[in-house]
Amino acid sequence: MISSNPVRGARDILPGEMLIRDTLEQKILSIYRQHGFSRIETPALENIDLLLGSEGGENLKMLFTILKRGDKLKISEDSTTKDLCDMGLRFDLTLPLSRFYANNAQTLELPFKAIQIGNVFRAERPQKGRFRSFKQCDIDIIGDPTVSAEMELISTTAKALLAIGFEDFTIKVNDRKLLNAFIKKAGFAEADIPSICISLDKADKIGPEGVAKELVDKGYDEAMVAAFVREAEDISLDNIGDKVDEPEAVADLKRVIETSQTLAEGRYKVVFDFSLIRGMGYYTGQIFEVSYGPYGFSIAGGGRYDNMIGKYAKTSVPAVGFSIGFERIVTILMEEQAGKKASSESIVLFYDAAGDDMAQVIRFADTLRDQGKTVNLTAMKKKFGKQIGYYADKDYDGFMVFGRDEAIKSFD
């Protein structure tokens, strides 16, 4: 017998979770649309050259690639992935959006505000709560070089999170330009910035001492590292202007944080966090991340990537995006809202498969549906008591037996 398991690292989604997912997705999409964003869609498959030529960082090691077909497939023992494969599954929605914009620029006015909701694929080592196929909800503003775009994205993402029931989350903001300037000023070489950032990014888990140890292990001078880590910990929105010579970026950062705090009206926090790094190599300006409650993972993240679209389009176009990690919010809301039930009245209508006229049964169900009810039509089984027990556990409001009951009966 062939295995009925889903592929490794992926999973089947059952009806109860699916209803929650659909409700969340619709609420988020509706907020995004109301804020003037337009949904687009790109194929899950992209050309292998596009994927491998991107600044996807670690994600490029986790590509799912598609074998060439027919005569195009030529196998020899030293064939590489690029020889054998012509496409791959997308690992995020930002790279496809950049390609999309370049491909359709002639029909789109700038700024172009895009919504993307879809699955991305990464061949990660499967572990609890991490899947190889997962959904992201992204909004991006293409063509606005000013931080008005950052403010709009932060406000819109916050309103989507509020709309689905999150309160008291924290939006952390930082700027790659300030990070880069600070690292260089501490005495590190420009080329070493990515490696320094990888170490800094671990501060959450290994603490500043751990970061310092790792940098020393990487071969940097111990005194320089100690001063760098100490000073990084000390940085605040008030003193950052004295530590780096980036007056415009500092002023923009302050404007974004102050404006966003004003708009938050106390429902969520917006803070400067100089330890926020984010992994992607393509960020060029402000970066953001949303943390919530006791959960050790972020529920949303994003940033400015002004140099990506220029790789595919004739001219360089600034862009900034914010992505909600859909699987993570589903996990949290399923834990917090367990037991809540759907709003419209739903019943099971039992009928006698041997005796009843199906045209009459379906027509009667339709009159109930016309009243707004959800009606699940089901033939009675011999063990009717046991059958009823199953539906009593499944969030139905009641049941009827066709031709016998005049009113909806309760399961109680």
Place this chain on the structure above:
Amino acid sequence: MISSNPVRGARDILPGEMLIRDTLEQKILSIYRQHGFSRIETPALENIDLLLGSEGGENLKMLFTILKRGDKLKISEDSTTKDLCDMGLRFDLTLPLSRFYANNAQTLELPFKAIQIGNVFRAERPQKGRFRSFKQCDIDIIGDPTVSAEMELISTTAKALLAIGFEDFTIKVNDRKLLNAFIKKAGFAEADIPSICISLDKADKIGPEGVAKELVDKGYDEAMVAAFVREAEDISLDNIGDKVDEPEAVADLKRVIETSQTLAEGRYKVVFDFSLIRGMGYYTGQIFEVSYGPYGFSIAGGGRYDNMIGKYAKTSVPAVGFSIGFERIVTILMEEQAGKKASSESIVLFYDAAGDDMAQVIRFADTLRDQGKTVNLTAMKKKFGKQIGYYADKDYDGFMVFGRDEAIKSFD
């Protein structure tokens, strides 16, 4: 510069079409749910053994397969797809549903009524209107051996089509059991049935004479073929009982067609069509297809497949499904409804990026959104007249300039 084209045979979906697609999908999903069906989701990727071991017919020649990764990939010159690949992209939603049911049977009561909406992938030769990645909307009833399931699926699918604006479509019904019995009675061998069906399936395009010619070319006796084709053309619901010895199947077919006609109340047609074949090898009973207007393609199709789930589950479980071809209904509705606009009021709110306070601008936009409006926030450009022209063409109801206009202005 890297190409910005989507992969061959796939396409980018622009905002206007995406809004129509989302509206259609929501309406279909809502009808399905109201009829007691529950949505589930399976991964787009399935194990290669499952895909290659299925009765997918022609679809198996169009598989997209995923290269193994890391140490598991061992290349030699005589490597087969199965050696090189461990997964593939699903080519339909029926096979994944059968696997899903087998994998989750212990938590699901029979009958289980499933909704699946998702993309499937086939490496077809790209041609106009045919894509390598496309969406299907399926409902299936698992665990009901009676034709009540057929009646429910036909009625529910028809109501979904009516809800999205289709009228006067035709639902054709046939039964594989009757087809098989008729073919055998005409003198063909049981093993030849699939090949005869492939020829019969072309009657739409090549006519009965073409079918006869093809069968003779395949080596069958000319007189036998002529009698067979003539008699097949003659078959009706009234005389089918005399032509084959399948009294139960004939009675079931009549019940399904009569009940469905009663429920249709003249809004659509339900007819017996003995020339309806459908390609899949896995059908075991009644099969259906929906045709509409002058379009040469069907907009929905399905049938009973009682033997598939038993390949993955411990026991055999009957099943029947009906699938709406989402891309085809989008194509038709975009042609028919071109120019219709969205229902809620939507405006563009222009602001001065240099002078306005973004907190005030966003807050003002939010008060309009609280009134139910869709507000697209946009910085004024130097060529404001030209900029307004773009939005005037885009279905917005009007615009405002922040701090200047008190009421919404019309583009006219």
